[in-house]
Amino acid sequence: MNVTPLQLCLLFSSALFCIGLAGALSRSNTILVLLGVELMLNAANLNFIAFWRFSPSPAASTGVIFVIFAIAVAAAEAAVGLALVIAIYRHQKNIRLQDATQLRG
């Protein structure tokens, strides 16, 4: 079976995504859940880069710009997420995600 570099990249990013998803779903520590989310995001970023690199016209750096924007947004999102973690800690003296159910309907 002949595997192209693009397929390799896609396989790798799929693995990364699955690891991230598994981590996000299985961890009760909020920070670790955030880490999982971050992994899934980066899997997506990897896809962008791979499709751009092996596209017919890689000269226009569209994929890179897209990823840079996504990273910037992810950084901001991480800042908000960590601030939420601190707030949760102050409120319930731990950061177990299962305990943070006060906003339920």
Add this chain to the structure above:
Amino acid sequence: MNFAVQHLWVIPACPLLAAAISFSVPRQNRRVSAGIAIAAMIAAFVFSTFALRLALANPALHQTFNFGWFDVGDSRVELGWLLDPLTAVMCVMVSFVSSLIFIFSLGYLKEDANFKQFFGYLSFFAAAMLGLLVANSLLLLFICWELVGVASYLLIGFWFHKPEAAAAAKKAFITTRIGDLGFLLGLIWLYDRSGTLLFFDGGHGVLESSVLSMLAVQTTIGGLAVSTAIGLLLFCGAAGKSGQFPLHVWLPDAMEGPTPVSALIHAATMVAAGVFLMARVYPLMSADQAFASVPVHALTVVAYVGAITALMGACIAVAQNDLKRILAFSTVSQLGYMMLAIGVGSWVAAIFHLLTHAFFKALLFLGAGSVIHASHHEQDIRKLGGLRGSMRTTFVTFGIGMMALCGVPFLFSGFWSKESILHAAHEWDGSVVPFAVGLMAVVLTAFYMTRLMAETFFGRSRSAAAEHAHENSRVMTVPLVVLAVCAIALGFIGTPAWPWLQSVLTGVRIESTSIFAGGALMGVSILLVAVGIGSGWFLYGRRVRSLDTAPDALGRLAPRLFRFLAERMKFDAFYAATVGRLNSIMAILADGFDRFIIGGFVSAIGWLGELTGNINRATDENALNSGFNSVSERIRAAGKSYSRAQTGETHGYLRVLALGFVVLVILVLSGGAR
């Protein structure tokens, strides 16, 4: 000269200003208030004297100053000032007597708590009275006429904590109002016919020949000339104000006010306003004289009413025991005399008597006030007595006033003015009744005044208060002396030998005649005065009663007549039984109508409103509210069921997300997404 007439308002304005100041200063400013009131009155007197000088320069002329007050549609209501000898002489009299009485009040009301208020009222009265005198418009005269009525009401009820005083004030106000209704009707009728209410207006005024001849030829119901009807309506007002029969009942009760008030308002000035009004509108009253065909002449009615009043007042005065009541009925009787004089065609004699009466009656009232003040407000003559020795000045001045009122010949002013009225009545060709009544009243006047003098000043003191009485201070005796001098001196301005007043008032020079011109008549009246005083002295003076409970001398001779007179000829009882009863029945009817019909109607409307309100609330609560409530309940239930999905479990959300992703992947891989 016109400048002075234009500024004639200054005369009433002086006391008006004093009244305004009196009312606005604090209550304890007694000296300020009294001082300003007296100063303003003296200023008014000075101005009046100037006005008199101006008027005397040309007595036949009526100097006027008219101005528009307001416009109604295309007609214009005009007011104005009038300066002629009648106005000027009256102004001088009113301001002079007022000044003296103000000064007397300083002593009389020394201890009263409302001293300041009293001077405010007095000044207000004086302002209204002087305004009445200078008015050149029947309307302005009517306004001031009502204002003096208000002042009279306030002053009669000055001691309002006494129920009798409050009742007397009310009685005076209501009784005069009955007459004023006639006055107002006459005024409106006159305006309707002539289009103006000015007395003199360069030929167009209501007292000038063009209007008068127009009014005299028109006739109304019963063939009465319009001028007669209007004149009689105006006379209603005059009768109310001047205490003429049958509206005299308020005047004796008005004596509940402080004595200076009785002297000023209910003897000297205000009650004379009716006589003044009749003298002022005399051309109107006499306009029908030229027509013999009319059923009755206005002046004939005036003469008979005056005659009845003169006789009735004098009769009732004979049997009264209250010092001030006797004088009050005497005032009623003398006002009847003046009306009689106007009725028989001699308004000049009426004004002459008005002037002399103002002085000697003010003197008598102030004398009575002096007696009352000295004997601790004892005014029952049965309980006085023996004051001759202890109150020398009051005795002498009161005696002068009494002799002036009786008409003791030659020296006293009352004699000359009464003489001129009797002469006029004698020469009247209408009937002999007024003349006869006048002669009878002469006897009665002399009789009751002698009784009053004997009971009050002679004999022994019949109560502790009278025993300890002593002469009052100078502030009270000096006005008495001044008035006593006037009561003598004033007679000489109108004697047949020097008919100055008559010439001035009519504006025609009257030749002087011998002082004994009407010899026989004068002899008769002197004889009658002597009879009156003699019989009075015979009954009361020879042996003055020694106990206050002893029966009256006349009461012993004719007990039933005496009781009838003492009850004021039962006028008050009669009015209480007829007019008063009618009034209470009407009041009950009106009350019932108000309470049940109008009140029922109003409460029915209220009940209706309450009913609709209740219906409204019921629909609101049951129909509208339940609809809204159920809709909201549904929405809330829906929201609740949706919110069950929001578990708050973040992992749950992630799981759903992952599941969705897996479903998406499967769809893509199976090619379903294309």
